[in-house]
Amino acid sequence: MIDFTRRRFVALAGSALGAGATAPLFAPRAIGQARPKLVVIGGGPGGGTVARYVNRDSAGAVDVTLIEPQKNFTTCFFSNLYVGGFRTLPSITHGYDKVRKESIKVVHEAAAAIDRDKREVRLAGGGRLAYDRLVVAPGIDLKWESVPGYSEAAADVMPHAWKPGPQTELLARKLNAVNDGDTIVMICPPNPYRCPPGPYERVSMFAHVLKSKGHRKTQIVVLDVKPSFSKQGLFMEGWERHYPGMVQWQDPKVHGGIKHVDPSSGEVKTDLATHKAALVNVIPAQMAGRIARDAGLADPSGFCPIEPETMKSKMDGNVFVVGDACIPGDMPKSAFSANSQAKVAAMTIRGELTDARRFPARYSNTCWSLIAPDDDVKVGGTYEPGDGKIKQATTFVSQKGEAAEIRKQNYRESVDWYAAITADVFG
Numbered sequence: 001m002i003d004f005t006r007r008r009f010v011a012l013a014g015s016a017l018g019a020g021a022t023a024p025l026f027a028p029r030a031i032g033q034a035r036p037k038l039v040v041i042g043g044g045p046g047g048g049t050v051a052r053y054v055n056r057d058s059a060g061a062v063d064v065t066l067i068e069p070q071k072n073f074t075t076c077f078f079s080n081l082y083v084g085g086f087r088t089l090p091s092i093t094h095g096y097d098k099v100r101k102e103s104i105k106v107v108h109e110a111a112a113a114i115d116r117d118k119r120e121v122r123l124a125g126g127g128r129l130a131y132d133r134l135v136v137a138p139g140i141d142l143k144w145e146s147v148p149g150y151s152e153a154a155a156d157v158m159p160h161a162w163k164p165g166p167q168t169e170l171l172a173r174k175l176n177a178v179n180d181g182d183t184i185v186m187i188c189p190p191n192p193y194r195c196p197p198g199p200y201e202r203v204s205m206f207a208h209v210l211k212s213k214g215h216r217k218t219q220i221v222v223l224d225v226k227p228s229f230s231k232q233g234l235f236m237e238g239w240e241r242h243y244p245g246m247v248q249w250q251d252p253k254v255h256g257g258i259k260h261v262d263p264s265s266g267e268v269k270t271d272l273a274t275h276k277a278a279l280v281n282v283i284p285a286q287m288a289g290r291i292a293r294d295a296g297l298a299d300p301s302g303f304c305p306i307e308p309e310t311m312k313s314k315m316d317g318n319v320f321v322v323g324d325a326c327i328p329g330d331m332p333k334s335a336f337s338a339n340s341q342a343k344v345a346a347m348t349i350r351g352e353l354t355d356a357r358r359f360p361a362r363y364s365n366t367c368w369s370l371i372a373p374d375d376d377v378k379v380g381g382t383y384e385p386g387d388g389k390i391k392q393a394t395t396f397v398s399q400k401g402e403a404a405e406i407r408k409q410n411y412r413e414s415v416d417w418y419a420a421i422t423a424d425v426f427g
C-alpha cells in the first residue's frame with residue numbers, strides 16, 4: 001500500500017468495493033515504535049468516546065491525541081429541551097479538562113487535511129500529527145443549497161440549529177419573540193440526517209413554549225420533504241392531546257414542494273401557499289463533515305461506508321469512521337449510536353495496536369423524545385453485523401395511549417442517559 005499514491009489507492013479500494021469486496025489493506029503496527037499512535041478527529045460523542053476508551057483500556061500503551069477545535073462542546077442532544085425551557089445552556093455544555101487529565105493530548109485546532117499515504121493529519125495551524133490508526137468523527141455538514149434560497153448567511157435569520165451553540169440560542173430567542181397569532185415554519189430534511197425524531201421533538205418544544213405563554217392563535221407549519229417520519233403516530237397523538245390545532249404537518253403530497261425561502265421577508269413559498277413567518281427553522285439535507293469527504297472517505301451519498309464488524313472505513317484499513325459521518329446501516333444517526341459505534345472501534349483499535357482481546361461487534365440505540373412535560377416516547381433497538389451492514393436485531397417503540405407513569409419513567413430514563421453518555425464522552 002505504501003507504494004500507491006493516495007488517489008490510486010482510493011480508486012483501487014473503490015473498484016474492489018464495486019465488486020462487493022471489502023478493503024482489508026492496512027499497515028501493520030510499526031515495529032520498534034515506542035507507543036503506537038491513535039489520532040482522533042472530532043471530540044463529540046463518537047470521537048470523544050473512542051479516545052477515552054482506548055486510553056483507559058490500554059492503560060497508557062497507546063498514545064492518544066484528540067483534535068477538536070471547540071474548547072466547550074454544547075450537545076445537540078437535549079438542545080431541544082433547552083429550547084423548551086427544560087434545560088439551561090450550561091447544563092448541556094461540556095469541556096475537555098477531565099479528558100486532558102487522563103493523559104489524552106487534546107489539541108484545540110481543526111484538522112485541515114489527512115494524508116493517508118503518509119498516515120499524517122495536518123492541523124489548521126500547520127502542525128502535523130503522525131498516526132498508526134486514525135478515527136474520523138467530524139459529524140455532519142449541511143447542504144445549504146438543498147433548500148432553494150437558503151445559505152450559510154441566511155442561517156443568521158432563519159436558524160437551522162442542527163449544529164449546536166449560537167444557532168440553538170438564536171432559535172430560542174426567536175421563538176420567545178413570536179407573538180400570538182404569528183406563524184412558525186419548520187422545514188424538515190430528507191433521510192438520512194442526524195436524529196430522525198429530532199425535528200418533531202423540536203416542534204413539540206415550540207408548542208410547549210407557546211402554550212405556556214397562553215398563545216391561542218399561533219400556528220406551527222411543518223413542511224416535510226418526506227412522506228412519513230420517526231414515531232409519527234406517537235407525535236401526532238401527542239400534538240393533538242397537548243396542543244390541539246396548533247401543529248399542521250404537511251407532507252410533499254400536501255405542500256407540493258418547497259419552492260423558495262426568502263430570509264429578507266421571512267416568506268416560505270410552496271406549491272400550495274406562501275407563508276409569512278415570524279420564525280423559520282430550516283433544517284437542510286446533510287452529509288459527512290468536510291474533513292472526511294476531502295480525505296476520500298465518503299461515497300457518492302456524501303457519507304462514509306464502514307465495515308460493520310469493526311467500524312473501519314471501507315476506503316482505508318488504518319482509518320475508522322464513527323458517528324454521524326458514517327453510513328450506519330439500520331442504526332439512526334444519534335449520539336447513542338455514535339457512542340455505541342465508538343466502543344466497537346475502540347475495541348478493534350486496541351486489538352490491533354496492543355493485541356487486546358476482541359469480541360463480536362454489538363451495537364445499541366435508544367432515541368427518547370419529549371412531547372410535553374413528563375410525556376416522553378422512545379424507540380430503539382440492538383444491532384449486529386449482517387448482510388454487509390449494521391443490521392437491526394431487536395427493536396422496541398412506545399405505544400399510543402400508554403399510561404402517564406410509563407411516559408414519565410421514559411423521561412427519567414432519558415435524563416439518566418444524558419448524564420451517563422456525557423460522563424462517557426467528557427469524563
Ligand SMILES: Cc1cc2nc3c(=O)[nH]c(=O)nc-3n(C[C@H](O)[C@H](O)[C@H](O)COP(=O)(O)OP(=O)(O)OC[C@H]3O[C@@H](n4cnc5c(N)ncnc54)[C@H](O)[C@@H]3O)c2cc1C
Pocket residue numbers: 041042043044045046047067068069070073075076077078079080109110111112137138139140161162163194195198199202289290291322323324325333334335336337338366367368
Ligand atoms: C436537535 C437535536 C436533538 C438531538 N437529540 C438527540 C438525542 O436525544 N439522542 C441522541 O442520541 N442523539 C440526538 N441527536 C443527535 C446527536 O447530536 C448526534 O448524532 C451526535 O452529536 C453525533 O455525534 P458525532 O460525534 O458523530 O458528531 P458531533 O457531535 O457533531 O461531533 C463532531 C465534532 O467534530 C468536530 N470537528 C468537525 N470537523 C473537524 C475537523 N476538521 N477537525 C477537528 N474536529 C472537527 C466538531 O467541532 C464536533 O465537535 C440530536 C441532534 C439534534 C440536532
